[in-house]
Amino acid sequence: MFDRRNFIRSATAIAAGMTMPLPVTAASRKVAPSDTLNAALIGCRNMGWGDLNGILQHKEVKCRALCDVDKKILNSRAEELNKTYGYRPDVYGDYRQLLERKDIDVVVIGTPDHWHCLQFVDACRAGKDIYVEKPVANSIAECDAMVAAAGKYNRIVQVGQQQRSSRHFIEMVEYLRSGKLGKIGRVHVWANFGYAAMNPPIPDSPVPEGVDFDMWLGPAPQTGFNSYRFHGSWRMFWNYGGGLITDWGVHLLDMGLWGMDATTLPLKVAATGGKYLFPDGAHETFDAMSVTYQFENFILEWENNAGVETGPYGKNYGVLFRGVNGTLVADREDWSVYPEKDKLPEITVKTDHREHQSHIANFLQCVKTRNPNTACTIENGSLCAKYAQLGNIAAKVSETLVYDDKSGTFNRREADRYLRPAYRSPWKFPQR
Ligand SMILES: NC(=O)c1ccc[n+]([C@@H]2O[C@H](COP(=O)([O-])OP(=O)(O)OC[C@H]3O[C@@H](n4cnc5c(N)ncnc54)[C@H](O)[C@@H]3O)[C@@H](O)[C@H]2O)c1
Incomplete structure (x- = not known):
């Protein structure tokens, strides 16, 4: 039998954290006294679908609802579930309606990065536990809003940085903590992937049938439909993602930080990046980039090269700890x-x-x-997402930056404007 949830919240807390017009009743549900957990997925195309399928390997979990803004994907995923499990979940085009469902315990958020914050905060308000994909958000201010909401509404959160649950990475961290490598002065993290380099831009085209593109854009600026800025490849456009450093970077920087037991932001960050390798490519994000994060007693470096699939020690991505007694090199293998x-x-x-x-x-x-200490908490995910954002912001302003996490400001005014995206009406940035 599962422990009962504590759904008691003050009315003022709910009002203060309100971002969307969800009925208060959605946040005050009681869990039925059964062993079944009811799950729902928001964003069904790729990773969210993988997460849901992993969840459904656990026989006590049933998928009750799917949400996607692309009807083709939505209906085909519902049909796949029907074929595999013999029941059809309810389907939604607007996640707010899904969150109103009182019978849903757990929500997976597998949407593009620019959507995570709103959907996460609304899911917290609605009393759901959440598996949210990485990077937790597409800005530093959104990370803070998500950490605040999870704390305020006492939600159990797992961030999809699954390397934290990898046996060999856990053993790597144990090895590093044993001190055998001696003093470690440098941690190098890199990701070289072909998919981050795009062909030259293509013209905008009509919105595909069955796609609610306005809902795909959500809080992001209004723009015409372009298949390059849509499913999968949105990662290479600033309004929706942050390129390789926010995509692979959060996974790998997480290993570097975890290995060094670093739980705070760096003293300084310096970065350069540009469209140096594929200047005519449609992507906006940096196809070649270097970031240096300075700590009291070591340096953390990030490097990415798009369109390249080779790298140090025969690995196109990885993390390397250089100690005086030896160098430890790791990837997912x-x-x-x-x-x-x-x-x-x-x-x-x-x-x-x-x-x-x-x-x-x-x-x-x-x-x-009801254990909040998941393998990758919202705080863990937020820290890595902030590192990735710091790298991108430092490269955008071409300045060495010092970020004060308490006041939420940089030492350079011009960098502050990248802290929080302007949400497109009627979407409102979550209030604390
Ligand atoms: N943990 C990992 O290893 C891993 C791997 C891949 C992707 N990811 C993360 O998963 C997330 C999704 O990436 P992806 O590759 O699956 O992207 P994708 O573009 O393939 O899929 C996103 C889906 O979300 C849907 N969507 C967009 N806006 C929506 C909205 N408002 N409501 C409902 N559905 C909406 C899209 O229609 C699409 O079906 C990203 O944050 C990405 O970084 C994590």
């Missing part, structure tokens, strides 16, 4: 230690490829036991 002379034994530890299943199992377990 394995981690290895390359000793300095004979100071350490050579080691290679391989993945068991179970990180996604473990991450989901950890989330469901935390939901059932």
Whole structure:
């Protein structure tokens, strides 16, 4: 039997946190005394669908509702569930209607990054527990709003940085904490992926049938439909994503920060980036980029190259810890230690490829036991998303930046304008 949720909240708290016109009753539901957890998915095309399928491996969970702004995707996913599990979930084009459902316990948010904050805060208000994809948001201010909402409404949250549940990464962190590498002065993180380089722009075209494009844009600026800025490739456009550093970067920077036990923002950040490799490409985000984060006693570096699929130690992406006794190099497949002379034994530890299943199992377990300390909390996710944003902002303003997380300001005024996106009416930035 699952523990009952505590849905008691003050009316003022609910009003103050209100972002969308959801009825207050949605936030005051009681969980039925059964072992079944009811799940719903918002954003069904790719990763959200993968997350939902992972969740449904757990027999006690049923998918009651799907939401997507593309009817083709929505209906085909509903049909797939029907074929696999023998029941058809209800389908929605507006996530607010889905969140009104009192029987839904758990919501997966698999939409593009510019939507995460609003949908997450509204789901918190509605009393749902949430598996939200990474990066948690597309701006620093949105990260803060999400951390605040999860705390205020006592939600259980797992961020989709599944490497935190990877056995070999957990063992890597244990190895690093053992001190065997000696002093570590540099952590290098890189991601070189072909998909981040785009062909030259194509003209806007009519909105495909069955797509509610206004709802896809949501709080982002009004614009014509262009298939390059839509499904999947929205990542390379500032209004919806942040390029490789917010896409792969949050996963890999997370490993660098976790390995170094760094839980706060850096002292300084300096960055350069541009469309150097594919200047004619449709993408707006940096296809070549370097970021240096300075700490009291080490340097964290990020590097990405779009259109390139090779990299250090034969890995096109990875994280490297350079200690005086040896260098540890890791990716999702394995981690290895390359000793300095004979100071350490050579080691290679391989993945068991179970990180996604473990991450989901950890989330469901935390939901059932009301344990807020999931493998990747909203605070963990927020920290990494902020690192990624800091890199992009420093490169945009071409300045070395100091960010004060308490006041929410940079040492350079021109950088402050990137902290919080202007939401397009009628969408309103969540109030704390
Ligand atoms: N954890 C991982 O390893 C991993 C891997 C891939 C993607 N992701 C993350 O998952 C998220 C989704 O990425 P993707 O590759 O699946 O993108 P996608 O473009 O393939 O899918 C997004 C889906 O959301 C739908 N959508 C957009 N706005 C919506 C709205 N307002 N309401 C309902 N549905 C809406 C789209 O129609 C589409 O079906 C991103 O945040 C991405 O960073 C994580």
